[in-house]
Amino acid sequence: MDDARQTFVLAQDGVGLPGVIYWAAPLPADEDLGALAASQRLDVTGGMMDANAPLSICPEARQGWPGQPGFVLIGADGRRVTPRLRASVEAREGALRITANDADSGVTYHAQVMLTEDGMLQAWAEIDAPGLAIDWLAAPVLPVSSASDGLIDFSGRWIGEFQSQRHDWRPGVHLREARMGRSGHEHPPFAILTASGTTNSQGEAWAMSYDWSGGHRMVAEELPDGRRQIQFGHASGGHTSGKARTATLTATYSTEGLNGGARAYQRHVRALTQGHARHPRPVHYNCWEAVYFDHDPAVLQDIARRAADLGAERFVLDDGWFGRRDDDTTSLGDWTVDQRKWPDGLRPIAEHVQGLGMEFGLWVEPEMVNKDSELFRAHPDWLLGPNDQTPGRQQFVLDLSQQAVCDYLFDRLDAVLNDAPIGYLKWDHNRLLPVVDERQVRMLNGLLGRLRTAHPGVEIESCASGGGRIDLNILQHTGRVWLSDSNDAAERLRIQHDAALFLPASVTGSHVGPRQCHTSGRVHDVRFRAWVAAQRHMGFEMDPRELTEDEAQVLKFVTAWWKANRDWRMEADILRLDPADPAVIAELQLAQDCSRFVVFAGQSVTSSQILPRPLCLTGLDPQARYRITLINGEEAPGLSRGTPALKHGPLILSGQALMRQGVALPWRYPDGIWVLEGERLP
Numbered sequence: 001m002d003d004a005r006q007t008f009v010l011a012q013d014g015v016g017l018p019g020v021i022y023w024a025a026p027l028p029a030d031e032d033l034g035a036l037a038a039s040q041r042l043d044v045t046g047g048m049m050d051a052n053a054p055l056s057i058c059p060e061a062r063q064g065w066p067g068q069p070g071f072v073l074i075g076a077d078g079r080r081v082t083p084r085l086r087a088s089v090e091a092r093e094g095a096l097r098i099t100a101n102d103a104d105s106g107v108t109y110h111a112q113v114m115l116t117e118d119g120m121l122q123a124w125a126e127i128d129a130p131g132l133a134i135d136w137l138a139a140p141v142l143p144v145s146s147a148s149d150g151l152i153d154f155s156g157r158w159i160g161e162f163q164s165q166r167h168d169w170r171p172g173v174h175l176r177e178a179r180m181g182r183s184g185h186e187h188p189p190f191a192i193l194t195a196s197g198t199t200n201s202q203g204e205a206w207a208m209s210y211d212w213s214g215g216h217r218m219v220a221e222e223l224p225d226g227r228r229q230i231q232f233g234h235a236s237g238g239h240t241s242g243k244a245r246t247a248t249l250t251a252t253y254s255t256e257g258l259n260g261g262a263r264a265y266q267r268h269v270r271a272l273t274q275g276h277a278r279h280p281r282p283v284h285y286n287c288w289e290a291v292y293f294d295h296d297p298a299v300l301q302d303i304a305r306r307a308a309d310l311g312a313e314r315f316v317l318d319d320g321w322f323g324r325r326d327d328d329t330t331s332l333g334d335w336t337v338d339q340r341k342w343p344d345g346l347r348p349i350a351e352h353v354q355g356l357g358m359e360f361g362l363w364v365e366p367e368m369v370n371k372d373s374e375l376f377r378a379h380p381d382w383l384l385g386p387n388d389q390t391p392g393r394q395q396f397v398l399d400l401s402q403q404a405v406c407d408y409l410f411d412r413l414d415a416v417l418n419d420a421p422i423g424y425l426k427w428d429h430n431r432l433l434p435v436v437d438e439r440q441v442r443m444l445n446g447l448l449g450r451l452r453t454a455h456p457g458v459e460i461e462s463c464a465s466g467g468g469r470i471d472l473n474i475l476q477h478t479g480r481v482w483l484s485d486s487n488d489a490a491e492r493l494r495i496q497h498d499a500a501l502f503l504p505a506s507v508t509g510s511h512v513g514p515r516q517c518h519t520s521g522r523v524h525d526v527r528f529r530a531w532v533a534a535q536r537h538m539g540f541e542m543d544p545r546e547l548t549e550d551e552a553q554v555l556k557f558v559t560a561w562w563k564a565n566r567d568w569r570m571e572a573d574i575l576r577l578d579p580a581d582p583a584v585i586a587e588l589q590l591a592q593d594c595s596r597f598v599v600f601a602g603q604s605v606t607s608s609q610i611l612p613r614p615l616c617l618t619g620l621d622p623q624a625r626y627r628i629t630l631i632n633g634e635e636a637p638g639l640s641r642g643t644p645a646l647k648h649g650p651l652i653l654s655g656q657a658l659m660r661q662g663v664a665l666p667w668r669y670p671d672g673i674w675v676l677e678g679e680r681l682p
Contacts, residue, residue, distance in 0.1 A: 005026070006121075019054050023143075042225070055229055061080070069136075110126050123251075124140070130242055138232065145193070151194070152193075157186065179235045183213050188470055209265070210249055211473045214436065218231070263573045266503065278423070281570050286511065287315070289514055295341040295342070310555050317346070331372070384400075397433055417455050452477065460478045470483070470503070490671050497587060500587065510537060512530050531632070531673045572589040573619070574587055575618050579616075584602065584603060585602045596678060601665060603669070617655075617663075622659065625655075632675050636666045640666040
């Protein structure tokens with residue numbers, strides 16, 4: 001299988017499972033694939049088995065495979081069962097379909113591998129093993145090119161998501177597992193293989209994601225014979241007995257560095273969310289960090305007026321509107337309006353918001369329950385896990401595998417959406433699961449699907465204490481993700497930069513937080529906060545009553561700029577730059593037709609040298625001419641005493657000059673950001 005970006009070759013030897021023998025830059029159309037397969041045949045030497053077990057799409061222990069096998073089956077006696085699989089491969093409807101079975105044990109294995117129209121490799125596997133427990137099943141296994149010198153994966157925490165980390169290959173297993181029932185802050189299901197010398201803008205990279213919203217495992221392994229593999233699957237213990245199916249593994253190959261994979265993923269995710277995200281993307285306002293649980297209709301109407309005046313187009317009423325919800329200890333599960341706070345229901349505030357020209361949105365956390373709730377008192381049997389488990393965030397998880405639970409949640413949410421003109425749900429998930437259970441994810445997918453069918457005009461955001469559930473499964477049902485609960489612009493600058501390896505601006509919520517950040521305690525200038533939020537799907541999440549007139553004017557200006565440019569920017573490719581100064585975090589957002597771009601260059605800390613190093617751009621036509629304008633040059637502090645050309649007007653330079661030599665920016669304090677607009681000249 002191949003396209004303009006890559007060739008993917010599977011080879012089968014006899015009746016065994018096929019294996020991937022090539023996944024890299026496109027091969028010539030007349031390549032001799034038989035010779036290619038022969039060229040990969042390994043030698044045998046002392047201290048080895050007499051034949052090398054194949055690195056197939058599902059390596060088998062029965063064949064003497066010395067590494068992590070593609071599946072692990074356990075019999076009733078507790079022993080491993082190793083079936084002898086005989087496989088056939090069929091090309092059908094643009095996909096390769098593999099079927100393998102063992103007549104003696106009754107085990108059947110299926111897998112599919114395909115290249116999508118947008119150049120993404122997608123693969124899944126399933127196994128039917130009657131009477132056996134399935135301890136592990138990997139999605140079709142990808143080998144690691146000998147050109148790869150390392151692996152990038154991601155760790156993180158609450159208010160510190162998407163922390164990229166690089167690992168050099170070494171003998172043995174590198175294991176990452178998210179076992180808490182969601183895709184997770186601690187190990188979101190993404191990875192990138194790199195070749196020697198790969199940067200953001202050049203070199204080979206193989207990017208991949210496991211499209212699952214529950215517990216998952218990644219195994220990257222180097223064998224003693226030098227071969228390497230990478231496996232993805234559900235977390236251990238997540239499968240039911242006898243049958244299992246993996247999620248889809250989505251991957252792509254790039255010869256344009258990390259940005260090549262990022263571009264492919266951003267376009268793929270935009271297409272994935274196209275049918276359930278509002279267009280054009282509305283400027284967002286969320287009231288959480290303004291009022292928390294203290295809901296007063298008159299106050300919130302005033303805040304809504306101020307938000308609309310700043311340029312907001314969507315107003316979201318956050319936690320505190322239901323049950324008797326005065327803090328986080330009560331009422332989750334009781335999805336009825338709190339008549340103490342909202343005696344006339346939500347319709348008056350929703351209609352007030354609509355009258356201001358904004359869409360009305362609402363916060364919900366349907367998968368959770370407080371023990372102090374009418375729902376728990378009526379249905380303690382709906383709890384997931386033991387009754388005496390340790391609470392998390394003062395709450396517990398509902399067992400979605402019970403159809404009655406999903407029916408109840410659908411009925412309550414359906415009623416809420418019918419009672420008031422609501423166009424948006426912020427769907428939160430603030431607690432880790434007490435057990436790994438894939439049924440939670442499958443039933444959640446069904447519930448979200450039912451709601452979207454019943455209310456096709458309602459957009460849903462995925463929030464899980466910020467970025468705790470971001471993956472390509474949840475994005476099939478949601479149009480936006482809340483990347484982090486941190487509105488600290490300095491932290492957001494880095495989080496957004498790393499998340500752009502997979503996420504486009506259109507789905508990545510980013511808000512202007514309060515003057516003093518509620519999660520870090522830091523105080524940032526409103527210009528820095530505004531421009532960082534403007535990098536992605538822009539919004540506000542603070543009390544607009546705190547703003548000075550100057551701060552309000554800054555927000556109005558940046559918001560107006562965002563609106564004027566959103567049509568092309570929400571479809572743009574985010575290309576990360578490789579600044580010579582590690583204190584700078586910079587990216588270029590390039591229009592689909594390459595006619596224009598914007599550069600955000602954030603000064604994250606004080607540089608080690610006195611003056612800024614020239615910033616080299618990427619992705620431009622070397623022969624074209626571009627007009628470059630620094631649009632926030634007035635932010636230069638008094639200590640910027642020189643005459644960099646961009647301080648005094650536009651520059652016209654070739655793409656070659658901008659990419660090879662770069663452009664000098666004015667000096668500035670840390671926690672600031674320069675914004676440059678570029679236009680390709682005729």
